[in-house]
Amino acid sequence: MRPLPGGSRAFLAVIALAAALAFPLAAQDSGVSADTGADSEEDLFGAETVTETKSDAAATPQKDFLKYDMVKVGGSASGSLGLTGTWLDPWNAGIDPLKPDSRRLTPSMSDSIKITAKPSEDFGVNMEFRASNPFASSSSVLTGATYVAAGTNPYTSLPYPASVKTTSTSLTLPSIKVWSLYSKFSWKDVVFMSFGKQSLAWGVSQSFFQPANDIFALNVVDFSNTGAEREGPIAFKAQYPLPLSMANAYFYAGVPDTTTLDINDLRVAAKAEGNFGNTELAAAGYYAYSDHPRAILMGTTGNGTFNFFGEAVAKWGSERYFLSSPILAAQKADQLWFSGTAGGFYSNTDWNLTASAAYFYNGEGQSGVTAKEAYAYYYMHQSEIDRAKFGTHYAAASISFSELFVDQLSFMVYGVGNISDRSFIVAPSLTWKFFDYMKAKTGATLSFGPEGSEYTLMGGGKPSAAFSLSLDLGSGSF
Amino acid sequence: MKRLLGPFAAALAAAFLLAAPAGAATTDFKAILAQIDKMQDFGSSDFSAVYNIVSEKPGENPATTQIKIFRRDLQNQILILLQKPEKQKGQGYLKIDDNVWFYDPESGNFSHSTMKENINNTDAKSSDFKRYTFAADYDIQKTEEGKLGSYEVWIFTLAAKNTEVSYQKIRLTVRKDKAVPLKEEDFSVSDRLMRTTLFLPTYIKAGDRQIPAKIKMVDELNKGNQSVLTISDVTVSKLPDSVFTKAFLERAQ
Numbered sequence: 001m002r003p004l005p006g007g008s009r010a011f012l013a014v015i016a017l018a019a020a021l022a023f024p025l026a027a028q029d030s031g032v033s034a035d036t037g038a039d040s041e042e043d044l045f046g047a048e049t050v051t052e053t054k055s056d057a058a059a060t061p062q063k064d065f066l067k068y069d070m071v072k073v074g075g076s077a078s079g080s081l082g083l084t085g086t087w088l089d090p091w092n093a094g095i096d097p098l099k100p101d102s103r104r105l106t107p108s109m110s111d112s113i114k115i116t117a118k119p120s121e122d123f124g125v126n127m128e129f130r131a132s133n134p135f136a137s138s139s140s141v142l143t144g145a146t147y148v149a150a151g152t153n154p155y156t157s158l159p160y161p162a163s164v165k166t167t168s169t170s171l172t173l174p175s176i177k178v179w180s181l182y183s184k185f186s187w188k189d190v191v192f193m194s195f196g197k198q199s200l201a202w203g204v205s206q207s208f209f210q211p212a213n214d215i216f217a218l219n220v221v222d223f224s225n226t227g228a229e230r231e232g233p234i235a236f237k238a239q240y241p242l243p244l245s246m247a248n249a250y251f252y253a254g255v256p257d258t259t260t261l262d263i264n265d266l267r268v269a270a271k272a273e274g275n276f277g278n279t280e281l282a283a284a285g286y287y288a289y290s291d292h293p294r295a296i297l298m299g300t301t302g303n304g305t306f307n308f309f310g311e312a313v314a315k316w317g318s319e320r321y322f323l324s325s326p327i328l329a330a331q332k333a334d335q336l337w338f339s340g341t342a343g344g345f346y347s348n349t350d351w352n353l354t355a356s357a358a359y360f361y362n363g364e365g366q367s368g369v370t371a372k373e374a375y376a377y378y379y380m381h382q383s384e385i386d387r388a389k390f391g392t393h394y395a396a397a398s399i400s401f402s403e404l405f406v407d408q409l410s411f412m413v414y415g416v417g418n419i420s421d422r423s424f425i426v427a428p429s430l431t432w433k434f435f436d437y438m439k440a441k442t443g444a445t446l447s448f449g450p451e452g453s454e455y456t457l458m459g460g461g462k463p464s465a466a467f468s469l470s471l472d473l474g475s476g477s478f
Numbered sequence: 479m480k481r482l483l484g485p486f487a488a489a490l491a492a493a494f495l496l497a498a499p500a501g502a503a504t505t506d507f508k509a510i511l512a513q514i515d516k517m518q519d520f521g522s523s524d525f526s527a528v529y530n531i532v533s534e535k536p537g538e539n540p541a542t543t544q545i546k547i548f549r550r551d552l553q554n555q556i557l558i559l560l561q562k563p564e565k566q567k568g569q570g571y572l573k574i575d576d577n578v579w580f581y582d583p584e585s586g587n588f589s590h591s592t593m594k595e596n597i598n599n600t601d602a603k604s605s606d607f608k609r610y611t612f613a614a615d616y617d618i619q620k621t622e623e624g625k626l627g628s629y630e631v632w633i634f635t636l637a638a639k640n641t642e643v644s645y646q647k648i649r650l651t652v653r654k655d656k657a658v659p660l661k662e663e664d665f666s667v668s669d670r671l672m673r674t675t676l677f678l679p680t681y682i683k684a685g686d687r688q689i690p691a692k693i694k695m696v697d698e699l700n701k702g703n704q705s706v707l708t709i710s711d712v713t714v715s716k717l718p719d720s721v722f723t724k725a726f727l728e729r730a731q
């Protein structure tokens with residue numbers, strides 16, 4: 001430290017003395033904040049009042065959440081009117097703003113109704129129904145069948161075989177999906193169970209890649225809202241929390257989403273999780289006679305600002321038909337396959353910022369063919385379609401600002417790429433909130449990559465650019 | 479350096495002697511902080527309450543957030559459940575020891591969180607609902623005397639001992655007649671006033687503890703933003719162990 005000159009030393013001493021002498025006055029002044037006003041604080045900090053609560057040892061405040069006197073109904077509505085224009089191969093062919101390759105008006109209205117009944121503390125029923133436009137779908141239904149015996153055509157004298165003549169009609173049915181329908185029940189407040197059609201979020205990844213959740217989930221991850229609940233199958237779930245700890249043991253049993261089921265289709269899984277400092281580790285196993293057994297390790301750590309997660313899945317055997325050429329495919333049995341994801345989230349509430357990044361390794365990735373060739377093969381061999389991702393290495397990232405510069409403006413961008421075939425999509429969007437129930441949104445979905453690569457498939461195998469402008473109208477929850 | 483510090487230190491010492499209030503010399507300020515903490519510590523009892531938070535922002539209608547708190551101070555456990563607004567209903571925080579989990583019913587997932595997080599865009603943070611730990615988390619840097627409203631007060635300037643707390647520096651105004659805080663001014667690391675919290679002298683007595691029934695929080699960074707917390711439905715009855723579990727957050731939907 002550089003010594004101060006003598007004049008400065010004397011000056012400091014005087015300032016210190018003056019400041020110290022002024023302490024009591026300053027203390028008194030600081031007790032009355034200018035921000036709230038002296039008068040208001042005088043009013044605020046007047047005579048004290050004390051209300052005594054009745055000491056009721058039998059009070060059970062937690063019951064308010066476990067037992068309802070009546071059935072509760074809630075839900076949400078989400079409406080928008082959008083215009084989307086798509087340009088194919090814009091990076092080579094260029095973009096004529098007035099002449100997109102396709103143009104669509106996209107009115108959208110989706111609703112959900114949630115019904116919750118909790119007649120007793122240890123039993124409740126949850127159901128959620130979802131509907132979106134078009135609210136009805138038509139299908140052809142057989143109304144009659146007549147046996148026509150073999151005979152000879154009287155005009156041509158040619159014989160014809162026996163056949164069945166059918167009549168059918170078109171039926172229009174409301175398009176309402178049962179998203180979940182399950183009951184919750186518990187045993188002696190020790191083991192908590194649920195049975196029915198329900199989401200089974202047993203993985204730790206809430207990011208773009210969720211290999212653990214993929215096992216039971218019926219739908220894919222929504223890249224624009226990776227944390228959204230995924231549809232689950234009919235399943236049984238039991239949870240045993242180790243008292244006064246964050247350790248839990250789980251058991252799951254579920255069935256695939258098909259109409260004809262056999263005992264071989266039953267899928268069972270178990271998971272145990274425990275905390276070590278601020279790190280949670282979990283180990284899980286999955287078995288089904290008609291599916292490939294898996295062992296899973298999961299872990300999360302973080303401090304709320306920076307959070308990290310990882311999932312690793314080891315799978316014995318694979319249902320995948322690996323393509324060695326555009327027309328030849330074969331399964332590879334009795335082999336261990338690995339997949340896994342790792343990533344992190346960063347959130348900064350002062351900046352209204354959330355950012356995430358994730359990597360995914362897929363041991364069952366295809367090589368030697370393009371995604372377009374694989375798509376063409378599976379189109380012709382639909383019984384060989386599987387749910388594993390096409391490539392081997394993937395990466396994804398997102399950044400969102402819930403408020404950008406002003407309260408009304410928000411911004412989000414995400415990108416997902418198949419590193420193996422060098423294709424990726426980027427989707428930025430800007431939303432302006434006029435008021436709670438009316439927002440304008442503009443966004444783009446841009447795809448890049450070599451011809452036939454995975455993320456160019458939305459443009460028929462070529463890079464594409466889709467721009468949209470939409471109005472969110474009357475969206476809200478109740 | 480000695481030449482510099484000699485007269486400066488002497489002047490400072492003299493100044494402190496002149497400035498120090500008569501009572502301050504005999505007051506055990508650490509004990510006062512410990513008493514504040516103790517008054518909010520329900521010990522072997524459990525604590526639950528409903529907090530209504532009305533937030534005001536310029537140009538917007540007041541927004542109401544309602545949360546239910548379950549606390550077991552003996553084991554450093556807390557569970558916070560959002561009841562209003564409807565969109566966030568069912569979201570919750572579970573803190574056991576130093577681990578904090580956030581539950582989002584929309585995804586059905588738990589994620590690591592922090593007690594520094596604001597509750598539903600209000601001026602209240604999760605840490606505002608846990609028991610006070612002033613004595614454990616802060617060192618006393620300075621004490622002053624003052625008056626706030628009709629109360630003679632001590633004003634503590636506190637510096638954080640760790641980075642786990644929401645604010646690294648606090649000015650805490652405490653009643654002299656009993657160890658009850660009236661005002662808390664929270665500062666950033668760069669000494670900028672971030673938030674002022676006023677604990678109005680309206681109390682709820684639960685068991686042998688007394689908690690403020692109405693709290694006003696003023697966002698000092700965004701002028702006009704403020705939240706008023708009102709506490710009701712206070713109980714100190716024993717809660718089942720199962721309340722402080724992830725399973726309870728899922729069942730409470």
